[in-house]
Amino acid sequence: MSVTLFNTLTRTKETISGSPVKIYSCGPTVYNYAHIGNFRSYIFADILNRTLRLAGYPVLHAMNLTDVDDKTIKGAIELTQKNPGKYADLKEALHAYTAPYTEAFFADLKKLNIIPFDLHPRATDFIPAMLDLVERLIQAGIAYEQDGSVYYRIAEKKDYGKLSRVDLDKNKTGTRYNTDEYDKDDVRDFVLWKAEGKDGVHWHSDHGDGRPGWHLECSAMIHEIFKGPIDIHTGGVDLIFPHHENEIAQSEAAYGGEFVKHWAHCEHLLVDNRKMSKSAGNFFTLRDLLEQGKKPEVLRYFLLSAHYSQKINFTSDALDMAAASVDKFFSLMNRLGRTAKNQADVSPVLAAASEKARQNFLAELADDLNTPRALAVVHEYMREANAFIDTAKENLAAGDHTTILETLRFFDKLLGIIDLMPQAGVSAELQALLDERNQARAAKDFKRADALRDQLLKAGYKILDTKTGSHLEKV
RNA sequence: GGUGUCGUAGCCAAGUGGUAAGGCAGAGCUCUGCAAAAGCUCCAUCCCCGGUUCAAAUCCGGGCGACACCUCCA
Numbered sequence: 001m002s003v004t005l006f007n008t009l010t011r012t013k014e015t016i017s018g019s020p021v022k023i024y025s026c027g028p029t030v031y032n033y034a035h036i037g038n039f040r041s042y043i044f045a046d047i048l049n050r051t052l053r054l055a056g057y058p059v060l061h062a063m064n065l066t067d068v069d070d071k072t073i074k075g076a077i078e079l080t081q082k083n084p085g086k087y088a089d090l091k092e093a094l095h096a097y098t099a100p101y102t103e104a105f106f107a108d109l110k111k112l113n114i115i116p117f118d119l120h121p122r123a124t125d126f127i128p129a130m131l132d133l134v135e136r137l138i139q140a141g142i143a144y145e146q147d148g149s150v151y152y153r154i155a156e157k158k159d160y161g162k163l164s165r166v167d168l169d170k171n172k173t174g175t176r177y178n179t180d181e182y183d184k185d186d187v188r189d190f191v192l193w194k195a196e197g198k199d200g201v202h203w204h205s206d207h208g209d210g211r212p213g214w215h216l217e218c219s220a221m222i223h224e225i226f227k228g229p230i231d232i233h234t235g236g237v238d239l240i241f242p243h244h245e246n247e248i249a250q251s252e253a254a255y256g257g258e259f260v261k262h263w264a265h266c267e268h269l270l271v272d273n274r275k276m277s278k279s280a281g282n283f284f285t286l287r288d289l290l291e292q293g294k295k296p297e298v299l300r301y302f303l304l305s306a307h308y309s310q311k312i313n314f315t316s317d318a319l320d321m322a323a324a325s326v327d328k329f330f331s332l333m334n335r336l337g338r339t340a341k342n343q344a345d346v347s348p349v350l351a352a353a354s355e356k357a358r359q360n361f362l363a364e365l366a367d368d369l370n371t372p373r374a375l376a377v378v379h380e381y382m383r384e385a386n387a388f389i390d391t392a393k394e395n396l397a398a399g400d401h402t403t404i405l406e407t408l409r410f411f412d413k414l415l416g417i418i419d420l421m422p423q424a425g426v427s428a429e430l431q432a433l434l435d436e437r438n439q440a441r442a443a444k445d446f447k448r449a450d451a452l453r454d455q456l457l458k459a460g461y462k463i464l465d466t467k468t469g470s471h472l473e474k475v
Numbered sequence: 476g477g478u479g480u481c482g483u484a485g486c487c488a489a490g491u492g493g494u495a496a497g498g499c500a501g502a503g504c505u506c507u508g509c510a511a512a513a514g515c516u517c518c519a520u521c522c523c524c525g526g527u528u529c530a531a532a533u534c535c536g537g538g539c540g541a542c543a544c545c546u547c548c549a
Contacts, residue, residue: 025549026549027549028549029547029548034549035549037548037549038548038549039549040549041549042549044549069547070547071547164478164479164544164545165478165479166477166478166544166545167477167478168477168545169477170476170477170478214547234549235549236548236549237479237480237543237544237549238543238544238547238548238549239548239549240479240544241478241544241545242544242545242546243548265549266549267480267543267549268542268543268549269549270542270543273541273542274542275542275543275548275549276549277547277548277549278547278548279547279548302487305487305488305498306487306488306489307488307489309480310480310481310488311480311481311542311543312487312488313487315486315487317486317487317499318486318487318499320499321486321487321498321499321500322487322498322499324498324499324500325498325499328498331512331513332513335512335513364489370489372487372488372489372496372497372498373489373490373496373497375488375489375497375498376488376489376496376497376498377496377497378497379496379497379498380496380497383513383514386512386513386514387513387514387515389513390506390513390514391514441508444508446508446509449508449509450509450510453510453511457511462511462512463510463511463512464511464512464513465507465510465511465512466512466513467506473512
């Protein structure tokens, strides 16, 4: 099945092609723990990845790690000051500073059950490629050197602004920039290579010691890794301008031809209807949420409950609603785990409904990753499956059992929550309490039976009384 | 000021020209000793005002409101 995706460049939905589909997703700057707004973007990349795979596309997916920028350098300098003599040079300190955040990032990806990306290029490993890009731009007459820094001359790029549709002439710049503070020929020009003295993190170059500008790394790494244009480039909407606009300007001018076929951007996660951001201070990290007892699978579900192109407001209520849906899914999984299986003929009705649900689910995803609609399909199927098990009085034909389970697992190839499902281990002690409660119940000692039920609930288990007996399920 | 996005039931959220998906909450019912779980049933005419059309939540114009980018930002 072919997948369509909205392209920011053309503002239309377009069919994805490529074998493999080459994807580059803007990843984190590892100067701190990523917050869940950042993770919306990475989950978006994950959903794209999973959808393409589910639809049968081979995929080659890279997500970068920005480990050199103002913030990481600042952190490295502070680290050096706190530990005099510990690091051979600032570059070593830089790596020491970014390493724990890099590790934390990977740990969080794992906790959220994001399928590992194929490649995670680090900016500092691609300095030569970046310098090569700078040279190409200078050769092409697009970049110029000024006091050891190299700038990109925007006036040379006739179609500058085609992605974000900004017209820089119309933007008000006077209040934002003080032209006198810049050495650039034009305030709008952006830095490719930043002069950096001995007291900063620097690499040698023909233009003197310095370090790469922000936009440089993605262009250089994409060229180095994919050896040509890529199919999809993803990121948050805030990257459209100037980051992605500048990537296009650099890459097209340096390497010629097309840079990226398809630009895909996800909207922001909001808190109190404001963008979640580090600078605003209104952010939560995944760690924060887990400490509050929130579940990663619930966060995953929550992020899928709105389309990626829409803002989504992070609230306690919204998370509770997501939790209810996740519970429903897990309850059905648990229910299947304890239904009896017989050798009766399979139900053609169930088989047809299951097949249709799978097709609809995939079709919704293939249509610009419409996760809310895909979730609607899941809910409808859960209802059908539960009704089917009701009718069968918890005694299913083995084939029907398999059909339902496999369909849920099919959905999970996208949802990615089964791996995060709590294990329902019931201790002998708990089982004894349950047995005692049922004995009391049989003896019509309901007061005692209810007391034992409360006791189990306090221990974190609710009782499910079914046709086939009583079971415990973790709350 | 420029450029975008959005405004759908108590809440969340799809749909974007043919008469409102799904979820949460709520109400009634079945089942149950009672409950829980599950199932069944019920629960909106789409911010406002004009216009186009046989037909508009969906297109156009004008309001009002919210958010984002133009500065580091996913």
